[in-house]
Amino acid sequence: MVDLTKGYPDKGYKIIGKPVPLMDSRAKVMGQALYTDDIRLHNPLTIKILRSPHASANILSVDVSEALALKGVKGVLTGADFKNTFGVLTISKDEPALARDVVRYEGEPVAAVAAETAEIAARALDLIKVDYALTDGVFDSRKALKPTEHPLHPELGRKNNLHKKVVQEFGDMAQGFEAADVVVEKRFRFASINHAFTEPHATQVEIDNKGNITVYSATQVPHYLHMAMAEVLEIPEHRIRIIKPHLGGGFGGKSDPFPHEMIAAKFALDLGRNVKLKFSREEVFFSHHGRHQTDLTMKLGFSKDKGITALGLDTLIDGGAYGSFGIVTTYYNGVLLQGPYKVPNFRFHVERLYTNKPMCGAMRGHGGVNPRFASEVLLDMACAETGLDPAETRLKMIHKENTLTTNEYRVTSVGLRNGLTEAIRRTNWHDKHDKLPFGKGIGVACGFFISGSALPIHWNKLPASTVRITIDHDGGVTVFSGATDIGQGSDTMLAQMAAEVLGQPLENVKVISADTRTTPVDLGSYSSRVTFMAGNASRNAAIRMRRLLVQAACELMEMIPPKYDRPEPPEDFFRQGGRKPDFEKGFLGANPDYTDGFIFEDGLIRSEKHNASVTFLEAVEKALEQEGILQVSGTYRAPKMGGKFKGSGAGLSPSYSFTAFIVEVTVDPETGFIKVDKATCAHDCGFPLNPLAVNGQIEGCIHMGLGQALMEEMIYDNGATQNPSFLEYKIPSAFEQPEVDIVPTYSDDSEGPFGAKEAGEGILAPIIPAIANAVYDAVGIRLTQLPMRPDRVVAALEREQKGGAKA
Amino acid sequence: MKILTLTINDVSHSKAVPPTMTLLDFLRDEVGLTGTKNGCDSGECGCCTVMVGGKPMLSCLMLALDAEGHEVTTIEGIAKGNDLHPVQEAMVEKGAIQCGYCTPAMVINGVHLLDNNDSPTDDEVKECISATVCRCTGYNSIERAIHSAAEKMREKQHG
Numbered sequence: 001m002v003d004l005t006k007g008y009p010d011k012g013y014k015i016i017g018k019p020v021p022l023m024d025s026r027a028k029v030m031g032q033a034l035y036t037d038d039i040r041l042h043n044p045l046t047i048k049i050l051r052s053p054h055a056s057a058n059i060l061s062v063d064v065s066e067a068l069a070l071k072g073v074k075g076v077l078t079g080a081d082f083k084n085t086f087g088v089l090t091i092s093k094d095e096p097a098l099a100r101d102v103v104r105y106e107g108e109p110v111a112a113v114a115a116e117t118a119e120i121a122a123r124a125l126d127l128i129k130v131d132y133a134l135t136d137g138v139f140d141s142r143k144a145l146k147p148t149e150h151p152l153h154p155e156l157g158r159k160n161n162l163h164k165k166v167v168q169e170f171g172d173m174a175q176g177f178e179a180a181d182v183v184v185e186k187r188f189r190f191a192s193i194n195h196a197f198t199e200p201h202a203t204q205v206e207i208d209n210k211g212n213i214t215v216y217s218a219t220q221v222p223h224y225l226h227m228a229m230a231e232v233l234e235i236p237e238h239r240i241r242i243i244k245p246h247l248g249g250g251f252g253g254k255s256d257p258f259p260h261e262m263i264a265a266k267f268a269l270d271l272g273r274n275v276k277l278k279f280s281r282e283e284v285f286f287s288h289h290g291r292h293q294t295d296l297t298m299k300l301g302f303s304k305d306k307g308i309t310a311l312g313l314d315t316l317i318d319g320g321a322y323g324s325f326g327i328v329t330t331y332y333n334g335v336l337l338q339g340p341y342k343v344p345n346f347r348f349h350v351e352r353l354y355t356n357k358p359m360c361g362a363m364r365g366h367g368g369v370n371p372r373f374a375s376e377v378l379l380d381m382a383c384a385e386t387g388l389d390p391a392e393t394r395l396k397m398i399h400k401e402n403t404l405t406t407n408e409y410r411v412t413s414v415g416l417r418n419g420l421t422e423a424i425r426r427t428n429w430h431d432k433h434d435k436l437p438f439g440k441g442i443g444v445a446c447g448f449f450i451s452g453s454a455l456p457i458h459w460n461k462l463p464a465s466t467v468r469i470t471i472d473h474d475g476g477v478t479v480f481s482g483a484t485d486i487g488q489g490s491d492t493m494l495a496q497m498a499a500e501v502l503g504q505p506l507e508n509v510k511v512i513s514a515d516t517r518t519t520p521v522d523l524g525s526y527s528s529r530v531t532f533m534a535g536n537a538s539r540n541a542a543i544r545m546r547r548l549l550v551q552a553a554c555e556l557m558e559m560i561p562p563k564y565d566r567p568e569p570p571e572d573f574f575r576q577g578g579r580k581p582d583f584e585k586g587f588l589g590a591n592p593d594y595t596d597g598f599i600f601e602d603g604l605i606r607s608e609k610h611n612a613s614v615t616f617l618e619a620v621e622k623a624l625e626q627e628g629i630l631q632v633s634g635t636y637r638a639p640k641m642g643g644k645f646k647g648s649g650a651g652l653s654p655s656y657s658f659t660a661f662i663v664e665v666t667v668d669p670e671t672g673f674i675k676v677d678k679a680t681c682a683h684d685c686g687f688p689l690n691p692l693a694v695n696g697q698i699e700g701c702i703h704m705g706l707g708q709a710l711m712e713e714m715i716y717d718n719g720a721t722q723n724p725s726f727l728e729y730k731i732p733s734a735f736e737q738p739e740v741d742i743v744p745t746y747s748d749d750s751e752g753p754f755g756a757k758e759a760g761e762g763i764l765a766p767i768i769p770a771i772a773n774a775v776y777d778a779v780g781i782r783l784t785q786l787p788m789r790p791d792r793v794v795a796a797l798e799r800e801q802k803g804g805a806k807a
Numbered sequence: 808m809k810i811l812t813l814t815i816n817d818v819s820h821s822k823a824v825p826p827t828m829t830l831l832d833f834l835r836d837e838v839g840l841t842g843t844k845n846g847c848d849s850g851e852c853g854c855c856t857v858m859v860g861g862k863p864m865l866s867c868l869m870l871a872l873d874a875e876g877h878e879v880t881t882i883e884g885i886a887k888g889n890d891l892h893p894v895q896e897a898m899v900e901k902g903a904i905q906c907g908y909c910t911p912a913m914v915i916n917g918v919h920l921l922d923n924n925d926s927p928t929d930d931e932v933k934e935c936i937s938a939t940v941c942r943c944t945g946y947n948s949i950e951r952a953i954h955s956a957a958e959k960m961r962e963k964q965h966g
């Protein structure tokens with residue numbers, strides 16, 4: 001048995017830091033876990049959606065009369081049935097539930113049918129007559145910049161198809177490049193890619209006799225869906241209950257409210273019937289929301305002694321037809337370059353364009369993945385030109401603990417240096433880099449990522465996460481949280497928090513999550529926020545509960561209860577004064593120890609000092625005497641931080657994770673085929689709460705990064721999706737997945753729950769440039785276009801042989 | 808409509824089914840065995856894999872009527888009561904389950920392999936899961952689980 005805790009410090013925790021299988025694994029492995037489409041409502045209608053066959057057209061008329069006349073059809077909806085548009089960001093609510101007057105992408109929902117059976121619904125779709133007048137579409141972000149009389153979104157009042165433009169500049173770029181020993185610049189291009197989660201989108205809606213609805217949906221963001229749905233349906237939120245059943249993968253692809261969710265709820269309300277709906281795989285690809293197609297030019301100044309002296313980039317991202325998370329993506333394409341190294345002079349210019357293609361949105365590593373590729377490849381080039389070792393150079397450049405980045409991010413814990421040092425040692429980097437035979441190569445790259453966004457995307461003063469904990473008369477602990485387990489294991493993490501603090505075995509802790517009726521608000525699973533934010537909230541709630549129990553135990557033992565020198569969490573957990581961090585004083589953090597002179601273990605609450613104890617159950621009973629229920633809440637809100645300039649909140653996070661990859665490849669120069677033989681990963685996720693889950697995230701990120709690096713791309717022809725299936729959109733199989741070596745890497749984050757930071761997204765970005773850099777080491781070509789398909793490798797090799805290595 | 812009699816997980820079911828109904832729909836909608844997943848309905852993802860006559864089959868590509876006369880085993884029929892099959896146990900232990908949507912199919916793949924080969928090579932394990940898509944795990948942990956189950960099963964057999 002491999003000991004997964006090896007290499008990490010033993011902090012004396014009983015449950016935290018131990019490899020525990022996710023608590024729903026048993027149900028899943030037996031086929032008992034219910035996903036949205038597995039729920040069986042009473043006598044539901046089936047919904048099917050008519051989608052536009054055109055990428056760009058005006059809708060002249062929609063005739064649904066024949067469809068409605070078909071026996072078994074109970075209702076038909078069109079764009080005219082919805083007044084309000086929606087979007088995950090309050091600042092770009094530009095998407096209709098059903099297209100009205102215009103269609104903006106192939107596959108856009110135009111009408112929907114609810115019928116007694118799926119067959120009838122399908123037949124009814126054929127009977128709907130839509131009269132389209134085709135219009136000129138725009139399919140390319142460069143063309144979308146050109147002036148036009150007919151932009152996709154005239155409501156913005158622009159004369160082109162720009163959605164969002166962000167330019168930020170810090171320091172003095174000219175001086176920065178002046179100070180450089182070498183300046184490297186390249187244009188990079190990236191295909192759009194899809195999340196390719198295995199569970200297609202699905203929604204079911206149950207309606208009661210008072211017209212209240214319960215929406216079961218495969219969503220990462222029940223809370224945002226709740227708000228958007230109330231607005232679109234024009235009913236109060238309390239009439240809607242959103243429940244997220246087991247979820248078959250999200251990766252950002254289920255983090256928007258979706259048209260089909262609005263359609264299903266509307267049918268249920270209009271018809272007074274339960275309804276169900278599920279996407280085909282083709283519909284998943286049509287609806288997309290994947291990583292933006294990107295065209296970026298980056299310039300990097302590098303000095304042998306000082307590291308990066310300047311970094312500038314101009315980027316176009318192709319947003320497709322609607323906004324989604326796009327404004328955030330636009331910022332992230334720039335700001336996430338502020339780590340893992342100091343960039344003293346920094347400028348980015350990113351524009352997101354609307355085009356007549358399926359929309360792009362958030363996908364694992366959101367916005368940071370493509371620019372990371374560019375910067376890590378350029379850094380590799382700079383090292384090659386100056387004769388420096390690319391691994392040792394990176395090692396020196398990684399942010400120090402407790403520093404402020406140029407754009408005023410507060411970087412606190414950094415554990416990557418040890419991890420990368422060990423990765424260099426384990427891989428025998430120095431014996432291999434630049435020394436392997438032609439066709440074999442080794443490459444390195446690093447990255448960093450946010451642990452949740454410090455600011456909410458809907459501005460409000462509520463905590464970012466709230467968790468409620470109850471204890472029943474028999475001592476059973478229940479954690480209620482709006483956090484959304486999407487397969488990453490957040491329920492297990494929440495339970496670990498409570499179990500550790502309350503000294504209970506994990507089996508005694510139940511988690512009820514992602515149900516807007518019974519669980520307090522959490523903003524959802526995106527931006528790697530759950531462990532840090534909901535985790536802290538759960539821990540804080542558990543600490544409060546602990547104090548109640550200690551109080552009760554003291555009463556029973558006739559002892560004076562301990563005086564806590566700090567008020568209850570979370571009030572004083574952060575120094576809230578001022579935005580400038582005081583690194584000298586350090587942070588009180590959300591991570592105070594809860595030592596109170598009592599030990600919770602083996603079903604007892606024991607006073608260390610008096611060597612007396614009561615049972616946990618006795619304390620629970622005592623504590624129940626007053627109110628009859630035992631319940632507390634805990635919250636998390638990020639401390640105040642960030643600069644005073646416009647857009648300073650983007651990418652601002654209470655803490656950052658750091659990652660390094662060393663990758664070994666074999667390149668076949670004949671076929672252009674790249675085989676990744678081994679990936680060695682060092683990921684600083686603070687203190688790993690559950691190494692089994694962290695390692696799973698690392699291996700999963702390697703898979704997904706590998707896909708983007710080598711094979712995945714959405715292919716469009718004038719807006720028409722060419723590969724909407726797993727047969728044509730290839731993702732790596734077990735044969736492509738490399739051997740993985742995970743270097744135990746950690747830091748002790750002062751604010752993360754038990755020292756933890758994110759582990760779900762940041763890992764993905766650096767594997768891709770590490771592969772590219774290894775390919776350079778193997779065959780001497782710089783690939784600047786993703787995916788690095790065999791034909792591109794062969795073409796680059798041919799160019800290289802002809803002498804002009806311009807990729 | 809035709810009457811189909813099918814033994815699924817040792818239980819016999821008789822239902823009238825349209826000739827076009829897939830085995831997957833039959834299992835999920837007629838028999839209520841929703842453990843078998845529908846990730847694409849067209850033979851691309853492998854999530855619908857069940858055992859038909861002892862062989863893993865994509866149930867979305869098979870007509871229910873074509874299964875007549877064969878024993879069908881779904882994920883619900885793998886554990887004996889509360890006792891997990893070694894493959895299931897190892898999947899849990901090795902963290903081979905994240906979202907779990909591919910898991911039923913992966914278990915069927917693994918069980919079938921180990922039924923026929925008690926010491927599979929790395930490539931044989933990869934081969935046996937390669938028709939099923941997993942987007943979460945990168946497959947490494949699933950492979951580890953199958954190897955570890957094989958080991959446990961060998962130990963049990965040889966005392």
Ligand code: FES
Pocket residue numbers: 844845846847848849850851852853854855856865866867868
């Ligand atoms: S559902 Fe059968 S292969 Fe995807």
Ligand code: FES
Pocket residue numbers: 198248249487903904905906907908909910940941942943944
């Ligand atoms: S565990 Fe999610 S697809 Fe395999």
